[in-house]
Amino acid sequence: MDVDLDTEFQRKIMPTSVLYNIATSLGILGNVAVLLVYNFRFKRQEHRYYIPVLAWADLSGCVTNSVYFNTLDVYHVTYPSDPLCRLLSFLVIFNSGVSSHVILIIALQRYLTLCRPFGKQLTARARRLSLVIVTVLALIYGLPASYASGTRGQNMTSTCGIVSEDKKLFQKTYFGCMLFLNLLNILITAGLYLPVVRIVYNSISRLEETTFPENTETNESGETVGGSKVSRALAKHSMSLTVLCIIIVFIVSFLPSLIIQSLAMKQANVENSTSEINLYHFFGRFYTFNHVLNPIIYLGFDKKFRRKIISLLFNHKTT
Structure with missing residues (x-):
């Protein structure tokens, strides 16, 4: 009977499961590519210091979330391991904490x-030191999740979630604090980067109105840029635009998950219709895209990274 319930849930949630399996697979490939290029093909540069760190957190996030989601979907009422449930619950929050705070520090670096x-x-x-602080904060966020989570069951069922009713108050307090801290992190990150956006916008506006001699303009990486006025203006601030997109993806990916978590604290039960289950889990897991999309952003805005990827794919040298 329990196996039948697992099978029924798998059938209902299959659209969301397939989507997130594809997304996390692409995220794993993308973040591995980022690590290979930034660690072995680029010289160490201050403005790119945090990119490999973010890629490690995102790679770990893609792997962890993939395992976590698949075990929840496949073993919906027959979860096989209490330690696995606690470990994955911890890692999901830990990776998200590292990623979100590294993005905040990148915003601070661009602001300064x-x-x-x-x-x-x-x-x-x-x-x-900032990386040590980020790691400690992420541990503080994640460890309570391993305490509150685990397998629970009745009538021969076993699900991964909050262990017992006596931890409901702890759950609400903990996740309430997490919601507040995530929103605070988003507000601080956005607040730091709004002045950067204003400076970049004004600079691009001036560049568009300027007549350039050929090959005299340099971007934030010290590289010479050419082409039309618009292309030169965008290339000059490629790093700032890259970080802007990273921040936008971070905010957009986290907000739906935060809203779903807030609603779940008030009403934990989800209706059993296929559409409601998929909508709930699709938006509840939406934060995963924060781990997935950054490599695509680098491809779009970092011309040097794009050239290195092409050289890796086609095995020829690029300058």
Whole structure:
């Protein structure tokens, strides 16, 4: 009977499962490519310091979320392992915490570079310290999830979730704090980057009105850029535009999940219709796209990264 219930749930949630399996598979490939290029094909540069770190967090997030979602979908009422449930619950929150805070630090770095170029910047020591702080904060976020989560069951069923009723207050307090901290992180990140957007917009507007001699303009990476006025203007601020897209994806991917989690705290039960189950889980898992889409953003805005990827795919040298 329990196996029949598992099979029935798999059938209902298949559209969402297939979509997220495809997404996480693409995310794994993309983030592996980012790590290969940024670690072995690029020289170390301050403005790209956090990109490999973010790729590691996103790669881990894609793998963890894929395993977590598939075990939940396949073993909906016959979850095989309490330690696995606790471990995956911890890793999902830990990876999301690392990723979101690294994005905040990237926004801070761009803010200091463009808005306060003559003020204090993030030194090598400060960058290393920031990663330690991010890791500690993510551990603080994730460890309570491993305490509250686990397998629970009755009448020979076993599901992965909050272990017992006596932890309901803890669940609401914990996830309430997580919702607040995630929203705070989003607001701080956006607040730091709005002045950067204003400076980049004004700079692009000026560049579009300027007549350039051939090959005299350089971008934020120190590379010479050419082409039309618009292409030069965009190329000059490629890194800032890349980070802007990363932040937009981060905010857009997290907000639906936060809304679903807020609703779930008030009404934990989900209706059994196929459409309602898929809508609930599709938007509840939407934060996964924060781990998936960053490599696509690099391909779109980082010309040097794009050339290196082409050289890897077709095995020829690029400059």
